[in-house]
Amino acid sequence: MKQIGHFIGGEHVAGKSGRTTDVFNPATGEVEAQLAMADGSELSAAIENAKAAQPAWGATNPQKRARVMMKFVELLNRDMDKLAEALSREHGKTIPDAKGDVIRGLEVAEFCIGAPHLLKGEFTEGVGPGIDIHSVRQPLGVVAGITPFNFPAMIPMWKFCPAIACGNAFVLKPSERDPSVPIMLAELMIEAGLPAGILNVVNGDKEAVDGLLDHPDVMAVGFVGSTPIAEYVYARGCANGKRVQCFGGAKNHMIVMPDADMDQAADALVGAGYGAAGERCMAVSVAVPVGEDTADRLVEKLVPRVESLKIAPSTAGDDVDFGPLVTKDAYARVKGYIDKGVEEGADLVVDGRGFSMQGYEDGFFIGASLFDKVTRDMTIYKEEIFGPVLSIARAANYEEGIDLAMSHEYGNGVAIFTRDGDTARDFTSRINVGMVGVNVPIPVPIAYYTFGGWKRSGFGDLNQHGPDAFRFYTRTKTITSRWPSGIKEGADFSIPTMN
Numbered sequence: 043m044k045q046i047g048h049f050i051g052g053e054h055v056a057g058k059s060g061r062t063t064d065v066f067n068p069a070t071g072e073v074e075a076q077l078a079m080a081d082g083s084e085l086s087a088a089i090e091n092a093k094a095a096q097p098a099w100g101a102t103n104p105q106k107r108a109r110v111m112m113k114f115v116e117l118l119n120r121d122m123d124k125l126a127e128a129l130s131r132e133h134g135k136t137i138p139d140a141k142g143d144v145i146r147g148l149e150v151a152e153f154c155i156g157a158p159h160l161l162k163g164e165f166t167e168g169v170g171p172g173i174d175i176h177s178v179r180q181p182l183g184v185v186a187g188i189t190p191f192n193f194p195a196m197i198p199m200w201k202f203c204p205a206i207a208c209g210n211a212f213v214l215k216p217s218e219r220d221p222s223v224p225i226m227l228a229e230l231m232i233e234a235g236l237p238a239g240i241l242n243v244v245n246g247d248k249e250a251v252d253g254l255l256d257h258p259d260v261m262a263v264g265f266v267g268s269t270p271i272a273e274y275v276y277a278r279g280c281a282n283g284k285r286v287q288c289f290g291g292a293k294n295h296m297i298v299m300p301d302a303d304m305d306q307a308a309d310a311l312v313g314a315g316y317g318a319a320g321e322r323c324m325a326v327s328v329a330v331p332v333g334e335d336t337a338d339r340l341v342e343k344l345v346p347r348v349e350s351l352k353i354a355p356s357t358a359g360d361d362v363d364f365g366p367l368v369t370k371d372a373y374a375r376v377k378g379y380i381d382k383g384v385e386e387g388a389d390l391v392v393d394g395r396g397f398s399m400q401g402y403e404d405g406f407f408i409g410a411s412l413f414d415k416v417t418r419d420m421t422i423y424k425e426e427i428f429g430p431v432l433s434i435a436r437a438a439n440y441e442e443g444i445d446l447a448m449s450h451e452y453g454n455g456v457a458i459f460t461r462d463g464d465t466a467r468d469f470t471s472r473i474n475v476g477m478v479g480v481n482v483p484i485p486v487p488i489a490y491y492t493f494g495g496w497k498r499s500g501f502g503d504l505n506q507h508g509p510d511a512f513r514f515y516t517r518t519k520t521i522t523s524r525w526p527s528g529i530k531e532g533a534d535f536s537i538p539t540m541n
Contacts, residue, residue, distance in 0.1 A: 052238025068134035069355035071404035092211035095239030132220035147199030181209035204511035292454030376429030454495035
């Protein structure tokens with residue numbers, strides 16, 4: 043049985059706590075490895091390694107730090123197939139989707155090559171008699187990331203790449219469900235020239251999370267996961283005086299206007315709703331057709347597409363649409379939501395509960411499901427399902443459609459499909475959601491913009507990647523200077539002004 047430990051101080055370290063958890067292959071249901079779960083002493087060792095290594099790294103000029111990122115990008119491209127295969131084996135997503143996971147992280151690493159420019163401060167000459175002011179951005183020290191199972195490559199890189207480029211040391215606590223790729227990324231960072239101790243990977247559960255949130259040497263924490271845990275991490279981290287950014291759950295709507303191209307809209311919904319088995323925080327889970335005729339036309343387009351989706355393990359080839367859910371518990375949860383939708387009166391147009399695959403009966407596969415005539419009081423509308431389930435909530439008019447998205451507690455992503463520029467402009471201006479697509483179903487911003495939801499999808503003032511990441515992982519120091527030749531004799535007891 044494969045044993046997975048931690049990565050501390052540039053080396054693989056076996057677990058010492060005696061606690062382990064199983065890592066599964068979702069396609070077969072078989073145990074692939076045993077993962078060590080860190081205790082307090084192991085977490086402290088990682089933080090101490092990071093703290094000892096950070097001052098020299100923080101003093102390294104930004105251009106040299108950027109060169110490490112350049113080499114890291116080169117190595118990611120070299121090992122793309124290897125990373126994607128390992129990711130797919132533990133998560134279950136298809137190989138093309140796994141490569142997309144890596145590439146989206148790689149693009150943030152590419153953005154971080156611009157650290158020398160992004161870390162520049164400001165300078166003003168002559169703000170007063172012989173007085174100049176300038177500002178500098180300096181690293182925080184040791185920072186940490188707590189990342190989810192659904193993007194085991196992308197989200198860790200969204201966290202550690204900008205943090206490290208800014209001169210910090212980083213402690214990563216990845217998901218225990220698919221832990222291999224985060225450690226592989228740490229190995230590549232060392233190969234790229236990163237000093238030992240600057241990136242540490244500690245596997246664990248709530249004990250490790252609480253240790254990061256409570257440790258006085260951890261200056262900032264970033265989290266991605268469910269909203270209840272995001273709220274917990276944010277509250278506990280802030281109570282301990284840390285800088286914290288947390289991203290939680292979602293219920294992403296896609297408004298379909300009567301003038302939309304129904305084939306394009308249907309294709310977009312199928313890809314965005316069922317890709318990665320719906321295990322994406324930016325998955326479209328609610329389609330909102332405006333008008334009964336629009337709804338009927340959309341359902342007519344959707345049903346054959348949903349029924350013909352190819353569900354299989356990633357080893358079946360690149361034409362697979364999606365694979366299994368990540369765990370047996372995830373399967374039970376998603377099936378329970380479908381049962382609940384039927385119980386509460388939604389119209390189950392396509393039922394994926396009976397799906398089974400010969401030779402993979404013990405895998406965590408569930409078929410694609412499609413609900414129609416879902417109302418806002420139903421559980422499947424209110425809660426995040428995180429599975430291959432798409433709900434159609436019919437709206438009588440545009441105002442009702444936009445209200446559905448605006449009144450939902452989550453505000454991660456939203457989209458509208460229309461050919462009308464006035465409608466699109468009104469929608470993008472009024473909608474209270476953090477990421478908005480116009481004829482784009484999954485509006486995840488590119489690396490040099492920032493990613494973040496509103497309402498109960500995001501907690502904290504700054505978003506992930508883009509310029510916000512460099513603001514989050516640094517603090518500004520402002521220096522006011524005057525040299526002796528410009529200083530008058532005698533004490534001045536009034537507050538300094540520019541008069």
